Amino acid sequence: xxxxxxxxxxxxxxxxxxxxxxxxxxxxxxxxxxxxxxxxxxxxxxxxxxxxxxxxxxxxxxxxxxxxxxxxxxxxxxxxxxxxxxxxxxxxxxxxxxxxxxxxxxxxxxxxxxxxxxxxxxxxxxxxxxxxxxxxxxxxxxxxxxxxxxxxxxxxxxxxxxxxxxxxxxxxxxxxxxxxxxxxxxxxxxxxxxxxxxxxxxxxxxxxxxxxxxxxxxxxxxxxxxxxxxxxxxxxxxxxxxxxxxxxxxxxxxxxxxxxxxxxxxxxxxxxxxxxxxxxxxxxxxxxxxxxxxxxxxxxxxxxxxxxxxxxxxxxxxxxxxxxxxxxxxxxxxxxxxxxxxxxxxxxxxxxxxxxxxxxxxxxxxxxxxxxxxxxxxxxxxxxxxxxxxxxxxxxxxxxxxxxxxxxxxxxxxxxxxxxxxxxxxxxxxxxxxxxxxxxxxxxxxxxxxxxxxxxxxxxxxxxxxxxxxxxxxxxxxxxxxxxxxxx
Amino acid sequence: xxxxxxxxxxxxxxxxxxxxxxxxxxxxxxxxxxxxxxxxxxxxxxxxxxxxxxxxxxxxxxxxxxxxxxxxxxxxxxxxxxxxxxxxxxxxxxxxxxxxx
Numbered sequence: 183x184x185x186x187x188x189x190x191x192x193x194x195x196x197x198x199x200x201x202x203x204x205x206x207x208x209x210x211x212x213x214x215x216x217x218x219x220x221x222x223x224x225x226x227x228x229x230x231x232x233x234x235x236x237x238x239x240x241x242x243x244x245x246x247x248x249x250x251x252x253x254x255x256x257x258x259x260x261x262x263x264x265x266x267x268x269x270x271x272x273x274x275x276x277x278x279x280x281x282x283x284x285x286x287x288x289x290x291x292x293x294x295x296x297x298x299x300x301x302x303x304x305x306x307x308x309x310x311x312x313x314x315x316x317x318x319x320x321x322x323x324x325x326x327x328x329x330x331x332x333x334x335x336x337x338x339x340x341x342x343x344x345x346x347x348x349x350x351x352x353x354x355x356x357x358x359x360x361x362x363x364x365x366x367x368x369x370x371x372x373x374x375x376x377x378x379x380x381x382x383x384x385x386x387x388x389x390x391x392x393x394x395x396x397x398x399x400x401x402x403x404x405x406x407x408x409x410x411x412x413x414x415x416x417x418x419x420x421x422x423x424x425x426x427x428x429x430x431x432x433x434x435x436x437x438x439x440x441x442x443x444x445x446x447x448x449x450x451x452x453x454x455x456x457x458x459x460x461x462x463x464x465x466x467x468x469x470x471x472x473x474x475x476x477x478x479x480x481x482x483x484x485x486x487x488x489x490x491x492x493x494x495x496x497x498x499x500x501x502x503x504x505x506x507x508x509x510x511x512x513x514x515x516x517x518x519x520x521x522x523x524x525x526x527x528x529x530x531x532x533x534x535x536x537x538x539x540x541x542x543x544x545x546x547x548x549x550x551x552x553x554x555x556x557x558x559x560x561x562x563x564x565x566x567x568x569x570x571x572x573x574x575x576x577x578x579x580x581x582x583x584x585x586x587x588x589x590x591x592x593x594x595x596x597x598x599x600x601x602x603x604x605x606x607x608x609x610x611x612x613x614x615x616x617x618x619x620x621x622x623x624x625x626x627x628x629x630x631x632x633x634x635x636x637x638x639x640x641x642x643x644x645x646x647x648x649x650x651x652x653x654x655x656x657x658x659x660x661x662x663x664x665x666x667x668x669x670x
Numbered sequence: 671x672x673x674x675x676x677x678x679x680x681x682x683x684x685x686x687x688x689x690x691x692x693x694x695x696x697x698x699x700x701x702x703x704x705x706x707x708x709x710x711x712x713x714x715x716x717x718x719x720x721x722x723x724x725x726x727x728x729x730x731x732x733x734x735x736x737x738x739x740x741x742x743x744x745x746x747x748x749x750x751x752x753x754x755x756x757x758x759x760x761x762x763x764x765x766x767x768x769x770x771x
Contacts, residue, residue: 285753286753287752287753289744289749289750289752289753382725383725396723396724396725422736426724487714489710490710490711490713490714492707493707493708493709493710493711494711496704496708497708497711504685508685508686511686512755513754513755513762513764514753514754514762515753515754515755516753516755517755518755518756522765523765523766524765524766524767524768525764525765525766525767525768526686526767527688527765528764528765529686530686530687530688531688533685533686533687533688534687534688534689534690534693537687539696539697542687542689542693542697543697543700543701543704545685545687546678546681546682546685546687546697546701547701547704547705549681549684549685550677550681550701550705551708553681553684560708562721563711563712563716564708564711565721565722565723566716566719566720566721566722567711567714567716567719568721568722569719569720569721569722570714570716570719572722572725604700604704605700605703605704605707608704620725621725
């Protein structure tokens with residue numbers, strides 16, 4: 183494979199496997215190449231919160247041991263992975279990018295992490311995100327913002343901004359992120375890579391620090407659809423430790439990749455294109471045209487309750503968050519305010535000092551919408567609207583196989599530009615919250631770059647019905663093979 | 671404005687957050703504008719609609735229940751206390767509780 187000509191930090195999962203098997207590189211050399219790359223480039227990108235060099239090299243040496251013995255290699259042998267810091271990694275710092283968990287060492291591994299390591303993956307470290315996964319730019323991190331590798335003055339998106347940036351900057355081959363209202367798909371779009379959220383319950387949430395339990399997902403980032411497919415296949419599947427994890431067997435995602443897309447029906451919902459910035463709209467239209475050229479039938483559809491999705495999503499996620507974050511009280515773990523000498527004062531000071539502004543806003547609004555007198559008007563109402571939004575998709579999938587939309591209405595914005603107005607930030611989630619509310623899977627793939635000024639990545643989102651991840655990956659892969667990623 | 675400073679302080683109290691006066695003033699218009707936006711949902715008639723509390727899918731057996739059998743979790747008490755800001759005698763230590771009037 184003449185690896186000597188290729189930068190080891192640009193390799194795909196399959197290329198890593200070939201190179202290791204052919205002894206062109208050792209797992210330890212590959213790991214060290216990434217650790218060096220992180221040291222060189224991450225001071226600018228700032229994707230990593232902590233690097234676990236020892237654990238990484240130890241795992242790499244185990245893989246090298248298997249290679250030396252001529253043993254068959256597990257699926258992700260030697261593959262360097264970055265893990266979002268809301269996902270627990272045993273013995274390692276897991277902060278959720280919050281000062282309230284600044285010194286927290288996770289006592290166990292998330293199931294997704296366990297599965298990756300059993301498959302031979304090398305965890306390089308924990309990456310940055312918005313605090314407790316609340317945000318769309320990674321500017322809400324309690325420590326520092328991450329910078330978009332495509333333009334360091336701009337945000338990488340969020341909340342899984344560190345995961346996306348690490349993969350885009352070749353600081354990891356794949357990464358794990360979490361998606362509640364778009365937190366994998368949107369940063370993938372803004373950084374020009376692939377990011378996928380499976381059906382709700384497809385990947386175990388055991389070890390994912392809870393933000394909004396009916397909306398949270400763990401999912402993979404990669405530079406190719408194939409890498410994302412392999413990673414998802416590795417982490418997906420029933421987990422008895424997560425009662426919401428699906429019994430449905432995991433399909434063969436890799437086998438699905440090369441299937442012909444001719445004849446598939448692609449739904450285009452008009453609501454997702456109304457008032458859309460032409461910088462984004464043009465690229466998505468070209469993407470749709472490419473799918474038509476590949477033999478897909480483009481079908482105009484309507485998802486009539488789209489306009490209500492942001493209101494619905496934020497009421498539900500804030501309500502659930504206010505409940506899930508009640509546990510951070512300085513008692514059993516994390517930061518504790520030292521001055522108070524009385525228990526309740528300790529809770530209040532600890533939480534106020536430990537949490538950032540966005541987290542506090544969401545906890546307060548969540549508390550408000552659940553409080554006596556307001557519960558019916560807000561939370562119950564939102565749950566009913568959720569039914570309507572989910573129904574829109576069920577009906578659409580009677581007529582089409584997949585739905586294609588822009589992932590984000592705007593490309594990566596400048597750091598600080600949208601930070602002051604929380605509502606503006608929320609409104610940019612309009613295309614991604616709907617899938618989370620309906621529990622359906624979604625993927626974002628690169629779809630060219632903007633042309634008006636600086637060349638910024640544009641993402642195209644593909645949605646499918648429950649448990650139809652194979653279909654999503656099939657269409658995404660065909661799009662990639664046909665040159666869709668560089669369409670403009 | 672739907673919200674008042676009193677509302678913000680009340681909700682902060684419920685949520686165990688001790689906001690500074692500056693924070694109350696800063697958060698008030700932000701929280702208010704978000705709540706106003708959420709009123710949009712009232713445009714929809716949902717009288718005949720069931721609430722969706724959880725996205726649950728049909729499966730043959732109900733996977734949400736398991737036999738009530740304890741399993742090993744932490745290796746020992748020490749592991750459970752390892753992240754505690756203060757601990758002693760096998761317990762988490764906290765400041766004492768004062769009776770409220």
